[in-house]
Amino acid sequence: MISTKGRYGLRVMIDLAQNDNGSYIPLKDIADRQEISKKYLEIIVKQMVEGGLIKGLSGKGGGYKLVKKPEKYTVGEILTLLEGTICSVACLADKNYDCPRRKKCETLPMWKEFDGIVHDYLYSKKLSDLL
Amino acid sequence: MISTKGRYGLRVMIDLAQNDNGSYIPLKDIADRQEISKKYLEIIVKQMVEGGLIKGLSGKGGGYKLVKKPEKYTVGEILTLLEGTICSVACLADKNYDCPRRKKCETLPMWKEFDGIVHDYLYSKKLSDLL
DNA sequence: CCTATTTCCTACTGTGTCAATAGGTTTTTG
DNA sequence: CAAAAACCTATTGACACAGTAGGAAATAGG
Numbered sequence: 164m165i166s167t168k169g170r171y172g173l174r175v176m177i178d179l180a181q182n183d184n185g186s187y188i189p190l191k192d193i194a195d196r197q198e199i200s201k202k203y204l205e206i207i208v209k210q211m212v213e214g215g216l217i218k219g220l221s222g223k224g225g226g227y228k229l230v231k232k233p234e235k236y237t238v239g240e241i242l243t244l245l246e247g248t249i250c251s252v253a254c255l256a257d258k259n260y261d262c263p264r265r266k267k268c269e270t271l272p273m274w275k276e277f278d279g280i281v282h283d284y285l286y287s288k289k290l291s292d293l294l
Numbered sequence: 295m296i297s298t299k300g301r302y303g304l305r306v307m308i309d310l311a312q313n314d315n316g317s318y319i320p321l322k323d324i325a326d327r328q329e330i331s332k333k334y335l336e337i338i339v340k341q342m343v344e345g346g347l348i349k350g351l352s353g354k355g356g357g358y359k360l361v362k363k364p365e366k367y368t369v370g371e372i373l374t375l376l377e378g379t380i381c382s383v384a385c386l387a388d389k390n391y392d393c394p395r396r397k398k399c400e401t402l403p404m405w406k407e408f409d410g411i412v413h414d415y416l417y418s419k420k421l422s423d424l425l
Numbered sequence: 426c427c428t429a430t431t432t433c434c435t436a437c438t439g440t441g442t443c444a445a446t447a448g449g450t451t452t453t454t455g
Numbered sequence: 456c457a458a459a460a461a462c463c464t465a466t467t468g469a470c471a472c473a474g475t476a477g478g479a480a481a482t483a484g485g
Contacts, residue, residue: 164295165383167444170401177400189460198395203445209462221461222453238404252296264329269308269424270301273369280415284408293400298473320431334474340433352432353482 165246171199172207172245173238177293179217180233187219187226207245214244233294239286249285251278300376302330303338307372308424310348311364318350318357338376345375364425370417380416382409 178193190208194201208227212219216236219227229236242249250256252274254265265271309324321339325332339358343350347367350358360367373380381387383405385396396402 164381164387165405166442167384170383173401187460191460200445202447205462206445212461219461220453221451221459223457223459224454225452225460227461250295252301253298256295270304273419273424277415280411284411288404293404297471318431322431331474333476336433337474343432350432351482352430352480354428354430355483356431356481358432 165242165249168207168210169242169245171197171204172211173241173293174199175204175208175211175227176216176229176236176241176290179227179229180290180294183229187224187228189226192226210245211241216241216244233291234289236290237286238288238290238293239282241290242285249281251281296373296377296380299338299341300373302328302335303342303376304369304372304424305330306335306339306342306358307347307360307367307421310358310360311421311425314360318355318359320357323357341376342372347372347375364422365420367421368417369419369421369424370413372421373416380412382412 174197175193178197179188182188182192182196190201190204193199194204197204208217208219211217212227215230217227218230219225239249248256254260254262254268254271255274255278262268262271305328306324309328310319313319313323313327321332321335324330325335328335339348339350342348343358346361348358349361350356370380379387385391385393385399385402386405386409393399393402
């Protein structure tokens with residue numbers, strides 16, 4: 164289940180794309196338009212800056228803006244940054260985890276296939292597809 | 295993310311299918327084979343009985359068994375029972391929930407499409423496919 | 426009838442994440 | 456210098472997850 168973090172973050176990205184006029188867009192405007200608490204968005208947006216998805220500028224006239232064109236972002240990369248991982252099952256989420264039942268597990272192949280389908284969908288979907 | 299409840303429950307179903315000899319299979323045997331705490335499985339299995347997925351018999355010689363042939367179960371129905379709902383986003387999980395942004399939400403169509411893909415995969419997958 | 430086996434039932438608990446809220450500091454422009 | 460904005464740290468209440476614990480009721484075999 165995708166949490167509000169991922170969902171709100173995606174909406175911020177869409178808002179930034181739709182209201183892009185070359186300059187920085189203040190978070191207050193985004194929060195108002197999207198009807199989301201500005202304080203909560205700060206946490207999310209901070210993560211997006213750290214992850215290199217967007218850039219921020221302090222001070223008057225500051226705000227946030229995209230660093231790439233909307234068609235260069237995939238929904239998958241946005242969600243992965245905010246959700247940590249988009250994995251359907253815990254066994255696949257941590258690549259270093261070596262499950263003792265890996266060899267004989269009857270469900271693992273299915274989870275892998277399922278994960279592939281999810282991954283393919285989300286990484287083929289572009290931010291520009293949502294405008 | 296599918297929790298242990300759903301994953302363990304699915305493995306119980308597979309175990310019941312694989313070890314079906316007409317009579318009831320004690321939970322202890324399943325727990326031993328699957329290397330899962332019997333106590334924890336009790337909770338999961340209880341839910342599966344209540345949901346009509348399997349039936350249980352108390353007393354000596356008792357245990358659990360499937361009520362249908364493995365090819366008659368879908369992975370989707372098993373997971374839905376145990377996880378409550380298999381929905382990628384909260385807005386779609388509760389059918390009665392009327393989101394105020396429903397009309398103008400740019401992400402809703404994508405979530406619906408995504409949910410459809412997930413749903414299709416899990417409900418087309420049969421328990422018998424995992425044996 | 427007794428006993429071993431098994432499900433069935435209620436309750437509890439520690440840990441962690443989610444979804445915010447609160448209050449302040451720093452940066453920048455007009 | 457003042458307003459506006461990002462930036463930063465901390466806290467909180469609620470809830471779900473992943474079990475654990477202990478016993479009651481049911482049932483079959485001897």
